[in-house]
Structures are given as C-alpha cells and as structure tokens.
Amino acid sequence: MGLAILIFVTVLLISDAVSIKSHAYVSKTADLPCPFTKAQNISLSELVVFWQDQQKLVLYEHYLGTEKLDSVHAKYLGRTSFDRDNWTLRLHNVQIKDMGSYDCFIQKKPPTGTIILQQTLTELSVTANYSEPxxxxxxxxxxxxxxxxxxxxxxxxxxxxxxxxxxxxxxxxxxxxxxxxxxxxxxxxxxxxxxxxxxxxxxxxxxxxxxxxxxxxxxxxxxxxxxxxxxQPVQKYWLETGASITVLLVVLLLIILVVKIYHKKQDRPSRPSNTTHTLERDSHADRESINLEELEPQIASAKPNAE
Missing domain, CATH: 2.60.40.10 (Immunoglobulins)
Structure with a gap:
C-alpha cells in the first residue's frame, strides 16, 4: 500500500514538470534553471540534484550536499558551475552542438528509496552573431x-x-x-x-x-x-596627350624637311666647277679661232702651186 502511494505521488509531481526556454550565444554561458519551490523546507544535503541532456548524458550532479563527478560525461567536465542560491546550472563556452533540451531532476532520498520532487525541462537555443556584412x-x-x-x-x-x-x-x-x-x-x-x-x-x-x-x-x-x-580629368588627360603627340609630329616633320634639304644640296653641282667648265669651253673656242687665221696664208699660197 505504501509503495502504491509513493508511485502515485511521484507520477503526480512529474506531471507538474516545469518547462523553461533559455538562450545563449556561442562561446558564452547558458543558464539551465531548476527553480525548487520547496527549497525553504528541505536542506540541499537531503537532496540529489542533477542535469542531463537529451541523450541522457549527465552534465552535473549534486549528491546530498556534495558535488559528484563520477557520473558526469567527459564533454561536460569543467564546463559547468552550480549556483545554489538560484538553483541554476551554468554551462560555459556554449557551442552550436549544445543546442537542445535539458532535464533537471530534484530527488529526495529517504531511507526507504528515492522520491522525485521536481523535474524541470529547459529548451536551450544557441545563436552566433554574424560578422558585419x-x-x-x-x-x-x-x-x-x-x-x-x-x-x-x-x-x-x-x-x-x-x-x-x-x-x-x-x-x-x-x-x-x-x-x-x-x-x-x-x-x-x-x-x-x-x-x-x-x-x-x-x-x-x-x-x-x-x-x-x-x-x-x-x-x-x-x-x-x-x-x-x-x-574633367579625363578630358585634361586627352588634351595633354594630344598636345604631346602634336609636338612630336611637328618635330618629326621638321627633321624630315631638314634631311630632304640637305640631300638636295648634296645632289646639286657646285658653282666653282661650272665656272671652270665655261672657261675651258671659251679657251677651246679661242684656240679654234687662232688656228684658222694662221692657216689662211698657207691656204692662199697653196692655190698657185696647185695651178
């Protein structure tokens, strides 16, 4: 009869389980509350308090007034701290993989067995701030x-x-x-x-x-x-470029003109050689004139002899 009453009380208490939503940022600390309404009447040394995740892995256990690490999973070791005043477990260095549901159980352990006094379910959401676009x-x-x-x-x-x-x-x-x-x-x-x-x-x-x-x-x-x-800077650039090209073309044209003039002077006969040629030609004409006069007497005297 006593066992039946114990089972009935346990089921009744669990049916009144509390559900809480919690939020945390990546690399920060998440709060997993477990508010105990009967804390004023019961000492923590009389209770067993522990948290487990959705895979039933234990995060933390407080056993009859003392922290008990034997049953804590390796991934949570060194990452939790228990706030006795607020009945809250703090999970440090939160990562995206920590997102999910967590159960907190508060049990009383009388000599005859274990009584579940309270169960609290916490849904933990985790956010990471994006870098500024x-x-x-x-x-x-x-x-x-x-x-x-x-x-x-x-x-x-x-x-x-x-x-x-x-x-x-x-x-x-x-x-x-x-x-x-x-x-x-x-x-x-x-x-x-x-x-x-x-x-x-x-x-x-x-x-x-x-x-x-x-x-x-x-x-x-x-x-x-x-x-x-x-x-404006683009126009100025093209104007300066055009001016530079124009100056270059003018210089090239002047160079070409000077070269052409120089070659023309090289091809034209010089004045001294023309004068010499003329003098030689005149001298030759004079020689021809003198030779004819000298030959006239000879021609005249030659005529009688011919007769």
Whole structure:
C-alpha cells in the first residue's frame, strides 16, 4: 500500500514538470534553471540534484550536499558551475552542438528509496552573431561598366533566410542568388551575394547597403558610397596627350624637311666647277679661232702651186 502511494505521488509531481526556454550565444554561458519551490523546507544535503541532456548524458550532479563527478560525461567536465542560491546550472563556452533540451531532476532520498520532487525541462537555443556584412568592389565604377559588387557575412547561426542590397532612394532588393556554406566543425554559416547593375542615368553618386536576415535577427553593413569619376580629368588627360603627340609630329616633320634639304644640296653641282667648265669651253673656242687665221696664208699660197 505504501509503495502504491509513493508511485502515485511521484507520477503526480512529474506531471507538474516545469518547462523553461533559455538562450545563449556561442562561446558564452547558458543558464539551465531548476527553480525548487520547496527549497525553504528541505536542506540541499537531503537532496540529489542533477542535469542531463537529451541523450541522457549527465552534465552535473549534486549528491546530498556534495558535488559528484563520477557520473558526469567527459564533454561536460569543467564546463559547468552550480549556483545554489538560484538553483541554476551554468554551462560555459556554449557551442552550436549544445543546442537542445535539458532535464533537471530534484530527488529526495529517504531511507526507504528515492522520491522525485521536481523535474524541470529547459529548451536551450544557441545563436552566433554574424560578422558585419562587408561590401567589396569587384571592378572600378564607370558609366559603361556599371556597379559590380560582392557582399559577405561569416560565422553566424541560425541559417540565413535572406541577403540583399539596398540602393539609395529605392525600396527594391537587389542581388543574385545567396550562396550559403556551413563549417563542419563549428556548424556556423557564412553567406555571400553579388550585384551587377548599370549605373542609373543622370546620377553621379549613390549609396549601397547590404542586409543579412535570419529568423531572429537582421544585420546591415556600413553604407558604401559609389561615385562616377569626374569627366574633367579625363578630358585634361586627352588634351595633354594630344598636345604631346602634336609636338612630336611637328618635330618629326621638321627633321624630315631638314634631311630632304640637305640631300638636295648634296645632289646639286657646285658653282666653282661650272665656272671652270665655261672657261675651258671659251679657251677651246679661242684656240679654234687662232688656228684658222694662221692657216689662211698657207691656204692662199697653196692655190698657185696647185695651178
């Protein structure tokens, strides 16, 4: 009869089990509460208090006023501390793999057996803050090339649901398909998107923001300013280049002209040689004249002899 009553009381108490939700960030500390309503009437030295995870692995055990480590699983050794005042177990250096449900049992151990006084279920969720989305310029912005950007955010949890660009004075969300990767060890996610759009007509500058969203958070990048390069420096460059080319062409033309003039002078006969030739020609003519006069008497005297 007494055993039947004990079983009935145990079932009744467990049916009133408390359920609590707890949240922690990666690498921080999680609280696993186990508030005991009858703590004022019972000493901790009379109780057995322990926590176990969803795989029934023991995190911590306080046995009749003393910590008992024999039954604690190796993965939790050195990672817990018990707050006796608040009846809370603190789990340190939380990782994504620690996410799940934990049970706390408070038992009384009379000489006749064990009575479960209270069971508390804690659902632990774990979050990792993503790095601030970072925008990078893939190609210099020009009117022809447009905007070519990428955005990345790393090491976060839970899995992202959306990632996009917002542009000045526009409510539209821009960006190609989001790429998601997950680290096999840490189970953290990274996400990235890209943007390729023509620069709006009539606009010289605009601001772009990258936004990452999950079910529980939204994080934005710093504003990224895009400005088309000034046209004046480009015109000045071409003017200077054109002037340099013009000067070079003029110099080349002058050189060619000087060379042609020089060659013409080399091909033309010199004046001294022309004068000598003329004098020789005149001298020859005089010699011919003198020879004819000398021959006339001889010709005249030769005629009678001929008769």
């Amino acid at each position: 970072e925008i990078k310029l893939v190609q210099n912005v020009t009117r022809n090339s447009g905007m070519n950007l990428t955005c990345m955010s790393k090491q976060g949890h839970p899995k992202p649901t959306k990632m996009y660009f917002l542009i000045t004075n526009s409510t539209n969300e821009y960006g190609d398909d989001m790429q998601i990767s997950q680290d096999n060890v840490t189970e953290l996610f990274s996400a990235s998107i890209s943007l390729s759009l023509p620069f709006p007509d009539g606009v010289r500058s605009l601001t772009v923001v990258c936004v990452l969203e999950t079910e529980s958070m939204k994080i934005s990048s710093k504003s990224y300013n895009l400005t088309l390069p000034e046209s």
